[in-house]
Amino acid sequence: MKKYLKKKITWGLCALFLLLVMFCKKRLPRIPNREYTKACLYMAVLDDEICRNELEGNFVGEKEIVFPPKPDSLQYRYHLFLESYKGYTQEQIAGEMQRFEKRLIDSRKFCKNKN
Incomplete structure (x- = not known):
């Protein structure tokens, strides 16, 4: 009886460990962390520039679109x-x-008052 119980507990712990590994693997990026953070920062800079090119200075109703300071954004x-x-x-x-x-290159058409 004890042997059977030990076997069940062992298999249960193994299954729990495998689930934990699968969960962690899904949540973590699939590329090296340094590359991942650089890529995210680069995309954030590109996205900010795209939005400022396309939207800054335009109006929604009677309100002008204004962006927060660049570091906050x-x-x-x-x-x-x-x-x-x-x-x-x-x-x-x-x-x-x-x-x-590519979108940044296209957004430069909409850029107002920039040299």
């Missing part, structure tokens, strides 16, 4: 991208960066 976007792209592979993140770069 970048910090918010950086944390947003850290959370959003958590499960992406290196290739997927590279694709997203290319998409942002």
